Amino acid sequence: MIVNERTIPIKIQKSEVLLRRIPENHWKRAEIVSDLAKRWAGFRGEQAVDFPLSKLPEKDYLIFHGIRLSNGKYSFQIDTLILTAFFALILEVKNYAGTLYFDPILDQLIQTNPNGEVKGYANPIEQARQQQIELEKWLKKRNIFIPIEFLIIISKPSTIIQTAPGYMKMLQKVLHVQFLLSRIEKISSSYKKEIISSKELKKVCRALLKEHTPETFDPLQFYKILSNEILTGALCDKCQSTLPLERHYGTWFCPKCQTKDKNAHIRAINDYFLLNNDPSISNQQFREFLHLSSASIAKKLLISMNLPFKGHYKDRVYLPHNLNQGKT
Ligand SMILES: [Zn+2]
Known part of the structure; x- marks a missing residue:
């Protein structure tokens, strides 16, 4: 078994x-x-x-x-x-x-x-x-x-x-x-x-x-890459372009191949969590990472993902679903 x-x-x-x-x-x-x-x-x-x-x-x-x-x-x-x-x-x-x-x-x-x-x-x-x-x-x-x-x-x-x-x-x-x-x-x-x-x-x-304690790995530290070298934004799954997707009428839109994608923010936040060793994200960090200007849209998207969270109101941070990353 x-x-x-x-x-x-x-x-x-x-x-x-x-x-x-x-x-x-x-x-x-x-x-x-x-x-x-x-x-x-x-x-x-x-x-x-x-x-x-x-x-x-x-x-x-x-x-x-x-x-x-x-x-x-x-x-x-x-x-x-x-x-x-x-x-x-x-x-x-x-x-x-x-x-x-x-x-x-x-x-x-x-x-x-x-x-x-x-x-x-x-x-x-x-x-x-x-x-x-x-x-x-x-x-x-x-x-x-x-x-x-x-x-x-x-x-x-x-x-x-x-x-x-x-x-x-x-x-x-x-x-x-x-x-x-x-x-x-x-x-x-x-x-x-x-x-x-x-x-x-x-x-x-x-x-x-x-x-069983899953292995930890900090990719930025391992490869000596600074966090400001990381490309931000939701990314297109279809054309693999590194251009950030734009938010258009309740969906994500690829400026390169014109694909629409409702779930690109889910992949993006998953990337964010995987690249950060102590993964948590505030509304403001989410907005910066996803290139969103509206705090209310950011909040709506964060809530729609049903992520665990801690803190109240302005201090609230969202956490990954599976805190034990890499757990087998
Ligand atoms: Zn594309």
Whole structure:
């Protein structure tokens, strides 16, 4: 059973908004485009495990996506966590193409791209081992002692996996996605003793969801972009022009492609919330962002969105519907 669905990571959502709201010739554009391509590829790689996992019996396997927990100061995130009454399994998914060489001496992963480019990465086996240690600590604090396994999943079937002779044992934890299901079945058959009762399992499940703290990301700070560089206004969904839409007779109007759009302010306010780390908006900020001159029209639009709010009269600020942005 999927306990929490995988959602588009907050870093992707926020970077997409940032890209839409900086000028065409902005000096950071190429960097954001390149980061986004990597993040989307990583996300699609993670999705590759969904099909094999959907074949597992629902009642016996609890599946968590992108759970982020903390042991005091240190936070750790697990791409996919599978929990059963017998064992827990961490999946670390990698979408690398070409040839992967696991270097046991330098404890590094070396990728040779299909175009011959060579790149080095931290060893994902070590990464997963750290997650295993942290999860073990986290569960121990809650008096749960369950064996924790981990696997590194290579999401592209064409990727070639290699290591030095004599180190093949190291690769037992690394496998292509098409072998995931049979590997889980094999792991499952090796654990015959039920460690936690179904009641306890439910308790752990609740604790995992309750203590999951979504990642935060400040796109402006990350890319060192000033808030006055951000393009304001409601934007056209059809022609992708960066010209602000105009308010004409109760609707939004694109000066470039002449499209009318009743809901452009909803997308705009969503962008505003995603770009601000402590998201709230006053009537005046809304007017400035949407290029509206009338406070009463701004108020009407704000009220029509049924946003939560705090404060009275002039101090009132509106908040996003889902305060836990990025929560999966
Ligand atoms: Zn347009």
